[in-house]
Amino acid sequence: MLKAYQHFRNLFFIVFFSFLLAFIGCGAPSNHINPYYPPGLPKHQESDVEIHTPINYRIILIGDAGDPDKDEPVLKTLSEWAKKHAEKTSIVFLGDNMYDQGLTQKARHEADAKLGPQLAVVETSQAHGLFIPGNHDWEDSGKDGQITLMAQEEFIKKRLGTQSQRGHPVFLPECGKPGPRMLELPTSAPVVRLIVLDTQWWLHKHQKPRKDPETVIADLKNQLMTELPAIVVGHHPVESYGKHGTSKWSLFNRQDLNGKHYKSMIKELKKAFWVSEAGKTPLLIYAAGHDHSLQVLRGLITDYLLVSGAGSKKKLSAVGKGNNTLFAHEHTGFMVIDFLENGKVLLRVVEPADKEVVFHHWLKQ
Numbered sequence: 001m002l003k004a005y006q007h008f009r010n011l012f013f014i015v016f017f018s019f020l021l022a023f024i025g026c027g028a029p030s031n032h033i034n035p036y037y038p039p040g041l042p043k044h045q046e047s048d049v050e051i052h053t054p055i056n057y058r059i060i061l062i063g064d065a066g067d068p069d070k071d072e073p074v075l076k077t078l079s080e081w082a083k084k085h086a087e088k089t090s091i092v093f094l095g096d097n098m099y100d101q102g103l104t105q106k107a108r109h110e111a112d113a114k115l116g117p118q119l120a121v122v123e124t125s126q127a128h129g130l131f132i133p134g135n136h137d138w139e140d141s142g143k144d145g146q147i148t149l150m151a152q153e154e155f156i157k158k159r160l161g162t163q164s165q166r167g168h169p170v171f172l173p174e175c176g177k178p179g180p181r182m183l184e185l186p187t188s189a190p191v192v193r194l195i196v197l198d199t200q201w202w203l204h205k206h207q208k209p210r211k212d213p214e215t216v217i218a219d220l221k222n223q224l225m226t227e228l229p230a231i232v233v234g235h236h237p238v239e240s241y242g243k244h245g246t247s248k249w250s251l252f253n254r255q256d257l258n259g260k261h262y263k264s265m266i267k268e269l270k271k272a273f274w275v276s277e278a279g280k281t282p283l284l285i286y287a288a289g290h291d292h293s294l295q296v297l298r299g300l301i302t303d304y305l306l307v308s309g310a311g312s313k314k315k316l317s318a319v320g321k322g323n324n325t326l327f328a329h330e331h332t333g334f335m336v337i338d339f340l341e342n343g344k345v346l347l348r349v350v351e352p353a354d355k356e357v358v359f360h361h362w363l364k365q
Helices: 002-027 073-084 108-114 116-125 135-141 145-160 213-224 260-278
Strands: 055-062 089-093 128-131 181-185 192-196 230-233 284-288 294-298 304-308 325-329 334-340 345-350 357-364
Touching: 055 073, 055 192, 055 304, 073 089, 073 116, 073 334, 089 116, 108 116, 116 128, 116 145, 128 145, 135 145, 192 213, 213 230, 213 260, 260 284, 294 345, 304 334, 325 357
Parallel strands: 055 089, 089 128, 192 230, 230 284, 284 304
Antiparallel strands: 055 334, 181 192, 294 304, 294 325, 334 345, 345 357
16 A cells, blocks of 8 residues: 555656746746847848838947956947937947946946946937936835935936937937827928837836826826837836746746736737727837847737847847747847838848848838
8 A cells, every 4th residue: 555655656756847838948948149030031031131212210228237247249249330320329228228227326346347348338429318227227026126226327328418419319218207208300301200118117016106096007008199100118028938927937037928917018008009009000119128138029909019128138138029020149149220211111120240230121102
């Protein structure tokens, strides 16, 4: 009887742990050390495309750049791309601008080394630089998060001025507020509406500015009712095949997409995106960082979902793919969106290497 019990117990544990390992394996992202392109993608999209139409405006998206190596190659490449059309370019830093706990009093001596190289790109290129908050900028979700974030905002504004040379803000949303804040670029004859959110506001459990979430969504809905292409930027993605998007053990982790609070935020944001679909916004893109990889995804509610969180080599993390993945890579880099005079919109994925452009896709033709 005892032997039968021991045999049953051993068999139970074998089956249980086999199931557990399989479950974990399903939740772990693949490791696309080489760029992933979906089957059937035309070969020419794996490199640059020559364009002859002048550019109306360029938006560059780079996130999670807050722990750069010395002479970080991705920031050098970023500066070169920003210089090409500096007077028509905005660089959007998608949060986690300073690891690991933001610009706390204790970490003030690290600001020049971690924030400084990003600010130097803006200064040397003469492009417009816009910084938005991430969870690490909120003291890594700590109780003094709002104070820490405001210290970073002050540091950036002291270095760049409260507005760029062309009158654009350099840090949004201000003071830990959730937004949304809207910019139309270029100011003289806008071709794109940029809408900025502080997504950490939704997830932060400590002190933060008060605003009814329903009001945030109502404001976002109103700002999405436009005949211009719209890019909504926030630190946290609404879909991802990186580690934050694939973990199945994160019900109570506010920083993972499967977390209860994160799911609630996504649900609310999608309400606004549905209104945009009904209003026939000509092109709707949601862009974020947070997962430390490069991902271009087709959206169901938005036209495209971009994850550009690969601004620091030492922070890179594995990335997988889904049925809607057009491109994925675990590599430092950033994304460039060009709005051309003929109305077309071109996306490029740029990496610091000889080839540089590893993917291009016409978002609007």
